[in-house]
Amino acid sequence: MSSYDVVIIGGGPGGYNAAIRAGQLGLKVACVEGRATLGGTCLNVGCMPSKALLHASELYEAAMGHEFANLGIEVKPALNLTQMMKQKDESVAGLTKGIEYLFRKNKVEWIKGWGRIAGPGKVLVRAADGSETALQAKDIVIATGSEPTPLPGVDIDNRRILDSTGALSLPEVPRHLVVIGAGVIGLELGSVWRRLGSQVTVVEYLDRICPGVDVEAGKTLQRSLSKQGIGFLLGSKVTRASSSATGVQLRVEPAAGGEAQLIDADYVLVAIGRRPFTQGLGLETVGLSTDRRGLLANQGHRTEAAGIWVIGDVTSGPMLAHKAEDEAMACIEQIVGKAGEVNYALIPSVIYTRPELASVGKSEEQLKAEGRAYKVGKFPFSANSRAKINHETEGFAKILADAQTDEVLGVHLVGPSVSEMIGEYCVAMEFSASAEDIALTCHPHPTRSEALRQAAMNVEGLATQI
Template sequence: MSAYDVVIIGGGPGGYNAAIRAGQLGLKVACVEGRETLGGTCLNVGCMPSKALLHASELYEAALGTEFATLGIEVKPTLNLAQMMKQKNDSVTALTKGIEFLFRKHKVEWIKGWGRLDGVGRVVVALADGSQQELQAKNVVIATGSEPTPLPGVDIDNKRILDSTGALSLPEVPKHLVVIGAGVIGLELGSVWRRLGTEVTVVEYLDRICPGLDEEVGKTLQRSLSKQGMAFRLGSKVTSAKVKAESVELSIEPASGGEAQVLQADYVLVAIGRRPFTEGLGLESVGVVPDRRGMLENNHHAAAVPGIWIIGDVTSGPMLAHKAEDEAIACIERIAGKAAEVNYGVIPNVIYTKPEVASVGKTEEQLKAEGRLYKVGKFPFTANSRAKINHEAEGFVKVLADERSDEILGVHMVGPSVSEMVGEYCVAMEFAASAEDIALICHPHPTRSEALRQAAMGVEGWIMQA
């Protein structure tokens, strides 16, 4: 039986980052992952391939529509969907191979198989050849991630009724795609196919899109996506789906109750969220019990059972790759005897639609519910010179600061490249900066980032560019 300081079950962003950090700290470490490639959902069938298609589809639409023509570039593009999918797959392969290289560099052993707990300090791995390998570990990190949440009455076959994985690899451009769920995954993938020529209808149970978003940002995003041609049916629920030869027939009812309607589509994407993946993990062998939401509870990443650690999507907090990475680092450093902490109040959130959405910290709705007094600074991209020159002046930056101390409490943006700019405010909030601190920092001109400064100026009412 092989013995390790740390065995990590799962090779996604939580697991592979935990393995690399353990290797850096000199721990003997193994990562158990049954996929043919490392990287988990994020690299293989999630974040990375979706970004490849978002980028490609944005360029295609820019060339196909008026954007290129306005710039004086006259082309007649032809969509080669097979090549678009190939470049996506090639990029993903390069990234997953990169993790294999990092494992070798930091002396991480990748055990290719599916792991389960077999009592405290023991992991049994089912290998591809049908045999089993037993591992002994002083510490076991559970980093098994999440899976798409199923919808009763709508059976996913990844032929006509798709989960996010199926929607990333369609062999044709759908005529009509119905997306069930107006969350991040549904809006991003719906955006891809709409740009490629699909009629897209989004059905959402709630009366708004992306319920965790700042309400003003959510409304702005919905208006923009509607203007681009995406149709929304909010306050609606799908009760059944019947697959026919080349179509799907959906039964849709008002969420509050009422008469059902039939909606026809040639493909349906079920994107109502994700749930922790804990099936077959042998949790009962160590006495770890999921809570009512299926989450595994932890205290500073440690389970109640000594030697068992929990990170990423299987536990509480936002299901985000960078949150899992932060937890991975903190968890391994705690195992190594170091002090480590994750600041859950400063984990950014991004939606990679066009315009993009990025946020960090509290929303206005949360601050109101807490009874906390705050000030608002808001600056539109229509007044930002770089955004106007680039014909991408949709959206705004909004800064929320404490009324008395001026400490930045939350920042919410919708607009061009905001995913790349929110990091400035993450740094500011980690250092408990005030809005005035950002307002007094020189930003390069002309850049979109000037909007960050102008919004901070707006907290005290001295915006200079609008």
């Protein structure tokens, strides 16, 4: 039996970052991962390939429509979907190979296979050929991630009825794609195929898109996506799907009850969320069990079982790669006696549509529910010089600050490249910055980031740009 200081089950953003940090801190570490490549869902069939297709489809639409022509660029583009998928796969392969390099650099051993706990300090790994290897460790980190949540009555076959993995590798552009779920995955992948020529209809059980985001920001994004041609059926549920060799027929009913309608589509994407992956982990061998949602409880990343830790999608908190990365660092640092910590109040979220939506901290709805007095500063991208020059003026920057102390409590951005700008406020809020602190900080001109400063200035009604 091979012995380690730490064995990590799962090679996604939580697992591989934990393994690398353990190696950096001098621990003997093994990472158990059964996929052919490291990186988990995020790198292989999630965040990274979707961003590759979002980028490519955005450029294609710019060339196909009036955007290039208005800039004086005359082209006659043709879609080569095979090449688009090929460049996506090549980008992903480069990233996964990069993790292998970091493993070698930091002396992390990749144990290829599917791991399960077999009692305190013991992990069994089943390889692809069925053979098993036993590992012993002082500490075990569960980082097995999540999988798409199924929908009763809609059986995913990844031929006509797809999960997010299937929607990343379609062999053709659908004439009509129905997306079930108006969250991040549904809106991003729906945007990809809409840009490439599909009619896209999004069916959402709730009466709004992007559940959990600031309501004003969500409504602004929905208006923009609607103008682009995405159709929305809100307050609706899919109760049945019948697939054939050429398409799918859906039965859609009002969520509150009422007459059903039938919708025909070439393909259907089920994107109603994700659930923790805990099947076959041997949790019972160390006295652990999940809650009704399938989540493992933790206290500072520790489970109730001695020497067993948990990070990422398999435990509480938002199912985001960067949240898993933060937990990975904090978990390993605690294992070696350092003071690792994650500030869950300041984990940003992003929807990579066009325009993008990025948020951190409290929404207006949360502050109202808490009864906390706050001030609002807003600034539209239509008044931002760089955004106007680039013809990307949809959206706004909104800052929520405490009415008495002026501390920034929440930031909600809808607009161009806001995923790259939200980090400024993550840093500011970590240091309990006030809106005035941002308002007094010089920003380069002309940049989109000036909208963030102007919004902070407007908390006191003092914006200066037009």
